[in-house]
Amino acid sequence: LLFNLSRIMKIYRMGNVLEEKPFRLVLHPMNYPPFSFFRNIFISRKHYAESPMEEIIEHEKAHVRQLHSLDILLAELLIIFQWFNPLAWVYKKTVAENHEFLADEAVLHRGYGSESYQLRILAQLFGIRSMPATHNFNQSIIQKRLKMMEKQKSSSINKFKLLLVIPAALTLFYVFACSSTESDIVAQDIP
Numbered sequence: 001l002l003f004n005l006s007r008i009m010k011i012y013r014m015g016n017v018l019e020e021k022p023f024r025l026v027l028h029p030m031n032y033p034p035f036s037f038f039r040n041i042f043i044s045r046k047h048y049a050e051s052p053m054e055e056i057i058e059h060e061k062a063h064v065r066q067l068h069s070l071d072i073l074l075a076e077l078l079i080i081f082q083w084f085n086p087l088a089w090v091y092k093k094t095v096a097e098n099h100e101f102l103a104d105e106a107v108l109h110r111g112y113g114s115e116s117y118q119l120r121i122l123a124q125l126f127g128i129r130s131m132p133a134t135h136n137f138n139q140s141i142i143q144k145r146l147k148m149m150e151k152q153k154s155s156s157i158n159k160f161k162l163l164l165v166i167p168a169a170l171t172l173f174y175v176f177a178c179s180s181t182e183s184d185i186v187a188q189d190i191p
Helices: 002-014 045-050 054-065 068-081 086-109 114-125 142-150 156-178 182-189
Strands: 016-020 023-028 035-037 040-044
Touching: 002 023, 002 040, 023 045, 023 054, 035 054, 035 068, 040 045, 040 054, 054 068, 054 086, 054 114, 068 086, 086 114, 086 142, 114 142
Parallel strands: 023 040
Antiparallel strands: 016 023, 035 040
16 A cells, blocks of 8 residues: 555656646656546546547546545555455455446536447556556446446336335344244243
8 A cells, every 4th residue: 555655656746737626637657547546636648648538537536526535545444454354355346346436427427428438438448557546547347337327327216116125124024033933932931
């Protein structure tokens, strides 16, 4: 974790910082995919000059606005103290995937087209190294992200139906757990 944080600081010092309140855009010379770390959005100069980056920057801004860097740091600390626990590793992976889905959703809610955004994601996928302990635009969950963008939201009626399952499950639990038969009562009376 400390090594990765020092690499981020090194890239920050090597880059040109553009203030875009409340964000900072850091254009750096390294061949890393766009990533964010707290309020800093890191993009390589080469990729920034080659193609429009509006969707990618919006994606990283979503990570910044939603404080995903804090979650990632907490997950990294959990790994440090629970490195032997497989659930800690699963938790870290799940948190990172969920952040990507949330950032993708934020980009689409800003009015960007899903097809052009998906093409941008695929274009970023090839030939770029990854930066650990940050939110990379380039993740190994690209296929899941693309499917999530195409999914339809659940209607209110479907959400209400799901809420009906909870009382039904509690009722069944109460009926089976709290009912006693005559043989149970007889067995309790025998010393």
